[in-house]
Amino acid sequence: MRITVTVNGEERALDVEPRRVLADVLREDCRLTGTHLGCEHGVCGACTVLVDGEAVRSCLVLAVQCDGCSVRTVEGLSGPGGEPHPLQRAFSAEHALQCGFCTPGFLMVAAGALEADPAAGTDPERVAALVGSNLCRCTGYEPIRRAIARAANEWPRTPP
Structure with missing residues (x-):
């Protein structure tokens, strides 16, 4: 088709x-x-x-x-000039990847949630639900939670 x-x-x-x-x-x-x-x-x-x-x-x-x-x-995810997305910067800063296999999936689930509602990354329960939706064999969940929260705090807000 x-x-x-x-x-x-x-x-x-x-x-x-x-x-x-x-x-x-x-x-x-x-x-x-x-x-x-x-x-x-x-x-x-x-x-x-x-x-x-x-x-x-x-x-x-x-x-x-x-x-x-x-x-x-x-x-x-990266910008038009190749600059890293806020989530990519946060994942790097928080050391939220080890082997990296799961990282694209975590980045995309977080991007979808934060683009829909940036506050999703500032609520620990919502962040835990996001992180719990994907698997990481390296048990890197805590740094991933921190990275999502960090990105949410730096997320561009639209004026009210």
Whole structure:
């Protein structure tokens, strides 16, 4: 099937088999390998991307379901000049990554939440729920919580 998807701000026309998942299309057809495949069952969260601003497990979403949608991957977080996103800076400052395999998924779930509501990162219970949605084998959860809170405190606020 022919689909049109806007990936990280760039419109792409892609020919995909109806049974292919979004994660495979992003990695293989778009060459965006920051979207990691861990469990391929939607449990680990390493494949999390934003589809129309919502965090989704790209290993569970068929690419054809994203026809006409906007998809943002971890590669789309940095600014136009390549400057790091506030979450990326916070993850670095808080040492919130060890092996790094889970990091793109955590960054994307946090980006979706903070973009929808920056206050989500200042409430410890909401931050714990965000962090609890993804798996980290290196047990780096506390630094990840600190990084999300730090990014939320630095998040650009729109004037009331």
